[in-house]
Amino acid sequence: MAIIFSRNAKDNSSKNKVKRPLGFVSAIVTLVTMITAMLFTVAVLEKEPHIPLLIGTAVAILITMLHGYEFSEVEEMMYKGIRHALPAIVIIILVGLVIGSWIGSGVVATMIYYGLQLIDPRYFLAVVIILCGIVALAIGSSWSTMATVGVASMGIGISMGISPGMVAGAVICGSYFGDKMSPLSDTTNLASGLTGVNLFEHIKHMFYTTIPALVISLIAFFFIGQRFGGRNFDANNIKDILATMQDNFLITPWLLLIPIIVIALVVVKVPAIPAICVGIILGFFAQIFLQDGSITEALTALQTGYTIDSGNKLVDELFNRGGLESMFYTISLTLVAMTFGGVLEYSGMLTALIAVILKVAKSTGSLIASVIVSCIGTNLTCSEQYISIIVPSRMYINTFKDKKLHPKNLSRALEDGGTLTSVFVPWNTCGVFIASTLGVSVIEYAPFAILNYTVPIISIIFGYIGFKIIGLDESDSEQTEESKSNDTNLA
Numbered sequence: 001m002a003i004i005f006s007r008n009a010k011d012n013s014s015k016n017k018v019k020r021p022l023g024f025v026s027a028i029v030t031l032v033t034m035i036t037a038m039l040f041t042v043a044v045l046e047k048e049p050h051i052p053l054l055i056g057t058a059v060a061i062l063i064t065m066l067h068g069y070e071f072s073e074v075e076e077m078m079y080k081g082i083r084h085a086l087p088a089i090v091i092i093i094l095v096g097l098v099i100g101s102w103i104g105s106g107v108v109a110t111m112i113y114y115g116l117q118l119i120d121p122r123y124f125l126a127v128v129i130i131l132c133g134i135v136a137l138a139i140g141s142s143w144s145t146m147a148t149v150g151v152a153s154m155g156i157g158i159s160m161g162i163s164p165g166m167v168a169g170a171v172i173c174g175s176y177f178g179d180k181m182s183p184l185s186d187t188t189n190l191a192s193g194l195t196g197v198n199l200f201e202h203i204k205h206m207f208y209t210t211i212p213a214l215v216i217s218l219i220a221f222f223f224i225g226q227r228f229g230g231r232n233f234d235a236n237n238i239k240d241i242l243a244t245m246q247d248n249f250l251i252t253p254w255l256l257l258i259p260i261i262v263i264a265l266v267v268v269k270v271p272a273i274p275a276i277c278v279g280i281i282l283g284f285f286a287q288i289f290l291q292d293g294s295i296t297e298a299l300t301a302l303q304t305g306y307t308i309d310s311g312n313k314l315v316d317e318l319f320n321r322g323g324l325e326s327m328f329y330t331i332s333l334t335l336v337a338m339t340f341g342g343v344l345e346y347s348g349m350l351t352a353l354i355a356v357i358l359k360v361a362k363s364t365g366s367l368i369a370s371v372i373v374s375c376i377g378t379n380l381t382c383s384e385q386y387i388s389i390i391v392p393s394r395m396y397i398n399t400f401k402d403k404k405l406h407p408k409n410l411s412r413a414l415e416d417g418g419t420l421t422s423v424f425v426p427w428n429t430c431g432v433f434i435a436s437t438l439g440v441s442v443i444e445y446a447p448f449a450i451l452n453y454t455v456p457i458i459s460i461i462f463g464y465i466g467f468k469i470i471g472l473d474e475s476d477s478e479q480t481e482e483s484k485s486n487d488t489n490l491a
Helices: 002-016 024-044 050-066 071-105 107-118 121-139 142-159 164-181 186-195 199-228 235-248 253-267 272-289 295-303 313-319 324-347 349-360 364-382 385-402 407-419 429-438 442-448 450-465 474-490
Strands: none
Touching: 024 050, 024 324, 024 349, 050 071, 050 324, 071 107, 071 142, 071 253, 071 272, 071 295, 071 324, 071 429, 107 142, 107 235, 107 253, 107 313, 121 142, 121 164, 121 199, 121 253, 142 164, 142 235, 142 253, 142 272, 142 313, 142 429, 164 186, 164 199, 164 407, 164 429, 164 442, 164 450, 186 199, 186 385, 186 407, 199 407, 199 450, 235 313, 253 272, 272 295, 295 324, 324 349, 324 364, 324 385, 324 429, 349 364, 349 385, 364 385, 364 407, 364 450, 385 407, 407 450, 429 442
């Protein structure tokens, strides 16, 4: 009885413990600690970003507990952060399997083989943007596009002697353009849904900031690509690569049916995960029956990646990759980053940061800029593009209403600042995924992800000059109130 009484007394004291809100200072101390550790570890020591994120998490936990929270409560914050990343982790695992399967089956080799024969190096980068844009628009996923068409594009571009950073930049520009403008995209639906904006109205409103950025990207890559024509193009090197691939893989147009089937499944609204699984299974059997591989070799390609020793160094670098184990680094970094982000969000530190920003956002231009900066900051701190849309949408929706601004201005700004800038953060799930999938570091591809940093700039400029900033009339106000009421009831 005494033990039970003491436990009950302890539980009651925990419940009655006063929790003090975490303010701006707490958030800044946590972020400065993490960023300082990150810069020293990554930039100076050239080590991985996991430990700095763990240091930041430890500081966030300590500060939160000093404000009256029990560890069990902080633990739940970490778990909530990790839960946000679980869908992304599943996709990451499947992408590792896709790459191993499609390389082993000869799908990637076939795409590279025909790509090298059909595409002029001078126009290759611009073509990559258009191709990735079309595929991502059709399937609504930048990740799936980069893991399939993007991987093949990297192989083609590197074989042509084009910098991996340039090719990756073109892949990212096209993939994120298509993803952002697709009605099938999860981030596009998320941004419109959270703000109560009609999906196609949201997409239409994004045209004004996204299309100019796409044009700028195409023009830039057109001129960049001119250096790879004529004398700078080594045709003999291409011939050696083609011959080596023919010696090691069965090259046939029939293999192109595998990616076409996957894309077709997503277009007819089969969810991404089952569609990708179909691609993995088809690749597995193609490796056995078309490439004369054994079941053991096909399973090994799925687990540890495909291995080849062709005698051609470039071919070996292109095809020795993939597999589940190749994604363990990505998964571990995602888990660590989301643990840090979970404590920041659910302790209220992130809210405190955004509240300070709101105090200085007086004009429409500064408000749009604040949303975009908040999205970028959330990408930096919470390491997940979904959170960079969710949290700022909660913080700014009433402010836009108070300023008589249509919520589609907010939904556009959320995507301009959240979806697109996630690729520039090495510890963000998107940055980690791209680096692992395309084999190019964030620092290397960042200057060439032109669309991704041009869109936020255009969006801020439009905010200050008032171009395509839509006001809120009475009917819109009523719809917004109804949407908010429905969201509250659902919650």
